[in-house]
Amino acid sequence: MQRNAAKPKFVIEHLEQDIGKWLLYECMYASKIVGKGRLIFANVKKESAKAKLSTFGTVEEKSAKEIFSSEKVIILDPKAKDPLKPEDFIGKEAIIIGGILGDHPPKGRTGKLLTEHFPKATVRNIGRAQFSIDGTIYVAKLVGEGTPLEKIPIKKGLTLRLNKYAEVYLPYAYPLKDGKPVICQKLVAYLCSDEIVENEEKLLRA
Numbered sequence: 001m002q003r004n005a006a007k008p009k010f011v012i013e014h015l016e017q018d019i020g021k022w023l024l025y026e027c028m029y030a031s032k033i034v035g036k037g038r039l040i041f042a043n044v045k046k047e048s049a050k051a052k053l054s055t056f057g058t059v060e061e062k063s064a065k066e067i068f069s070s071e072k073v074i075i076l077d078p079k080a081k082d083p084l085k086p087e088d089f090i091g092k093e094a095i096i097i098g099g100i101l102g103d104h105p106p107k108g109r110t111g112k113l114l115t116e117h118f119p120k121a122t123v124r125n126i127g128r129a130q131f132s133i134d135g136t137i138y139v140a141k142l143v144g145e146g147t148p149l150e151k152i153p154i155k156k157g158l159t160l161r162l163n164k165y166a167e168v169y170l171p172y173a174y175p176l177k178d179g180k181p182v183i184c185q186k187l188v189a190y191l192c193s194d195e196i197v198e199n200e201e202k203l204l205r206a
């Protein structure tokens with residue numbers, strides 16, 4: 001591995017209509033994981049979205065495909081044939097993650113909205129399960145630092161208890177750090193609040 005090469009940037013290509021709180025919390029946590037200086041939000045056209053994201057990284061109106069050449073990037077796509085390896089990072093300028101919220105079951109939106117636009121990119125998965133944006137970035141960072149994918153513990157499915165009678169089930173995969181799932185605690189609080197049903201329904205209707 002090239003130890004002294006410039007570290008590739010992490011790019012979240014914004015692909016949703018709007019940035020709701022769920023998406024924003026994942027972006028916020030991604031910034032905490034890799035650092036603001038190493039995170040780019042690309043394809044951000046709306047002023048309101050730029051304002052929300054600029055606290056957590058560099059914001060670009062251009063799509064990642066206009067910023068980086070296809071040969072110099074890794075695209076993370078759950079449907080990719082090959083798993084991500086530490087050596088994939090050699091000579092790369094960016095690793096690109098879809099700014100797409102989870103669907104259950106997954107609809108393959110990463111392929112249509114992202115991978116198809118980078119014909120010469122290195123396309124990789126981090127396993128077959130669907131991870132969150134920040135969880136994906138956590139895993140990719142560890143692999144980029146030399147940890148083999150199979151050495152990163154994960155938990156499939158996460159249950160958040162709301163009270164004695166109710167719980168929320170998240171059907172996604174979460175990497176574990178010190179035995180605990182990597183998830184933004186602000187998101188956990190939001191998911192356990194009444195506000196979420198109202199907000200996310202409004203976004204879906206829009």
Ligand SMILES: C[S@@+](CC[C@H](N)C(=O)[O-])C[C@H]1O[C@@H](n2cnc3c(N)ncnc32)[C@H](O)[C@@H]1O
Pocket residue numbers: 075076077078079096097098099100101102103106107108109110111124125126127128129130131132133136
């Ligand atoms: C919450 S996922 C959304 C996936 C989307 N529902 C789909 O069906 O393609 C957000 C992003 O995290 C990355 N990601 C999530 N799980 C992954 C996996 N198993 N392998 C590679 N990338 C993954 C992808 O870049 C994806 O666009």
